[in-house]
Amino acid sequence: MSEATEDLKLKLTVTSDEHPELYRVLAAIGNVRRRTRRLKDLASAGLLVERSGGVSISMQPLAAASANEPGPLGDVSELTQWDNKD
Numbered sequence: 835m836s837e838a839t840e841d842l843k844l845k846l847t848v849t850s851d852e853h854p855e856l857y858r859v860l861a862a863i864g865n866v867r868r869r870t871r872r873l874k875d876l877a878s879a880g881l882l883v884e885r886s887g888g889v890s891i892s893m894q895p896l897a898a899a900s901a902n903e904p905g906p907l908g909d910v911s912e913l914t915q916w917d918n919k920d
Contacts, residue, residue: 846873 850857856876863869882888 848857848860850861859876860869860873863872
């Protein structure tokens with residue numbers, strides 16, 4: 835397999851309707867570069883899980899959960915603590 839010589843650029847829209855948990859995690863990160871880095875980290879971790887045959891998760895959009903209830907990813911504040919590290 836040959837290596838790509840160009841950067842891969844994406845324009846991505848994450849809506850609260852389709853991906854409420856992901857939206858809340860990313861929206862809580864104010865700095866755009868940190869938000870982008872976090873999304874890349876999440877995608878890399880997801881790829882590792884997929885390749886290892888790890889936990890199977892539904893690819894269907896999650897039902898919108900109440901802001902007061904933790905979703906399948908747990909308490910969103912735990913996931914956004916990553917942003918505080920530099």
